[in-house]
Amino acid sequence: MTALLEIENLQTHFKTEGGVVRAVDGVDLKVNEGEVLGIVGESGSGKTVTALSALRLVDEPGKIVGGSIRYDGRDVLSMNKKELTQLRGDRISMIFQQPRVCLNPVISIGRQITELLKQHRDISSKEARNTAISLLNSVGIPDAEKRFSAYAHELSGGQAQRVMIAIALALKPRVLIADEPTTALDVTIQAQIIELLRELCREMGTALVLVTHDLGVVAELADRVAVMYAGQVVEETDVETLFSNPQHPYTQGLLSSMPVLGQRAERLTAIPGTVPKPSDMPPACRFAPRCKTRISLGMDICNQEPPQLLRTAKGSVRCWAIEGAS
Ligand SMILES: Nc1ncnc2c1ncn2[C@@H]1O[C@H](COP(=O)(O)OP(=O)(O)OP(=O)(O)O)[C@@H](O)[C@H]1O
Numbered sequence: 001m002t003a004l005l006e007i008e009n010l011q012t013h014f015k016t017e018g019g020v021v022r023a024v025d026g027v028d029l030k031v032n033e034g035e036v037l038g039i040v041g042e043s044g045s046g047k048t049v050t051a052l053s054a055l056r057l058v059d060e061p062g063k064i065v066g067g068s069i070r071y072d073g074r075d076v077l078s079m080n081k082k083e084l085t086q087l088r089g090d091r092i093s094m095i096f097q098q099p100r101v102c103l104n105p106v107i108s109i110g111r112q113i114t115e116l117l118k119q120h121r122d123i124s125s126k127e128a129r130n131t132a133i134s135l136l137n138s139v140g141i142p143d144a145e146k147r148f149s150a151y152a153h154e155l156s157g158g159q160a161q162r163v164m165i166a167i168a169l170a171l172k173p174r175v176l177i178a179d180e181p182t183t184a185l186d187v188t189i190q191a192q193i194i195e196l197l198r199e200l201c202r203e204m205g206t207a208l209v210l211v212t213h214d215l216g217v218v219a220e221l222a223d224r225v226a227v228m229y230a231g232q233v234v235e236e237t238d239v240e241t242l243f244s245n246p247q248h249p250y251t252q253g254l255l256s257s258m259p260v261l262g263q264r265a266e267r268l269t270a271i272p273g274t275v276p277k278p279s280d281m282p283p284a285c286r287f288a289p290r291c292k293t294r295i296s297l298g299m300d301i302c303n304q305e306p307p308q309l310l311r312t313a314k315g316s317v318r319c320w321a322i323e324g325a326s
Contacts, residue, residue, distance in 0.1 A: 110148030
C-alpha cells in the first residue's frame with residue numbers, strides 16, 4: 001500500500017552559535033490513509049521539529065537539509081509557494097499545543113473559518129457561514145450561531161482548542177497533525193478533546209498524526225506508534241505490539257515509567273539520566289549512556305557504531321541488542 005505521507009531519512013538542522021543542532025537526524029515515517037500514528041518521546045527528542053518539517057513550517061535558523069517528504073506520491077520539498085498553501089490548508093493541517101496563540105485575536109472565530117473556506121473553495125458568503133456554524137457545532141461549541149462572532153479571548157482553553165480543530169478540519173484534510181493538543185488543558189478537558197479528535201477524524205476518514213509525550217493518549221488513540229529519541233526513530237510498530245512486546249530498551253523504559261491504575265506513584269521507574277544535548281551527542285547509539293540492556297549485556301558495540309534501523313515482524317527498531325542487528 002502506498003503511504004499518504006511518507007518521510008524518508010529526514011534531516012532538519014538548526015545552525016546556532018554553539019554549532020549545528022541536528023534536531024531531526026534520519027527520521028523515517030509513514031502515515032497511511034485514515035490511520036492514527038502516534039509519535040512519542042521525551043522533551044527534546046525532535047517530535048515537534050519532525051511535525052513542522054512535514055509541512056515545511058520550520059523557521060530559521062532551522063532548515064531541512066536532507067531526506068524526502070512525499071504526500072500522495074508528490075515531492076513536498078520541491079513544491080512552490082502556491083502548491084504549499086494548497087497542501088497546508090487542504091490536504092494536511094496542523095493543530096498546536098497553545099490554541100489561543102494560534103487564533104487571530106482581532107478576527108471573530110466564525111470569520112476565521114469563513115475566510116479560510118472562501119480562500120480555498122468556490123462558495124458564497126452565506127454557504128461559508130452555514131458551514132462554519134455547522135463545524136462549530138460539530139466540535140461541541142454550544143450555541144454556535146451566537147458564538148460565531150466571539151473572539152479568541154472570550155473562549156476557555158478547551159473551547160479555543162475545539163475552534164482550532166474546527167479550523168483544521170474545515171477543508172476536510174486527509175492528514176491532521178496534532179502536536180500535544182491537550183497538554184495545555186485541564187485534565188478533565190483533555191479526555192474530551194482526545195475523544196473529539198478521534199470521532200471527527202474517523203468520520204472524515206482523516207489520518208491523524210498525534211505528537212505527544214503521553215503514552216496513555218497513544219494507547220487510547222493510535223494504530224501505529226513511532227518512538228523518538230534524540231532526533232531519531234528508535235522503534236516503530238503497531239500499538240498492541242508496542243505495549244505487549246516493546247523491543248527497544250528506551251521504549252521499555254518509557255513503558256515502565258507509565259503510571260498504571262492502582263499502582264502507587266513512587267513505584268514508577270523513570271529512565272535514569274537525561275536526553276543528550278545536541279552539542280554532546282553520544283557517538284554511536286544515542287541511548288547507550290542510559291541503557292540498562294547495554295550495561296547488563298556488557299555490549300561494547302553500542303558505544304562504537306551507530307545501530308541501523310532494523311526491520312522486525314511488525315515494524316522496525318534501532319538497537320544492537322535485537323537479534324539480527326549485529
Ligand atoms: N529554533 C531552534 N533553535 C535551535 N534549536 C532548536 C530550535 N527549535 C528546536 N531546537 C532543538 O531541536 C531539538 C528537538 O526539539 P523539538 O521541539 O522537536 O522536541 P520535542 O520532542 O517536540 O520536545 P517537546 O516535547 O519539549 O516539544 C531540541 O534539542 C531543541 O533544542
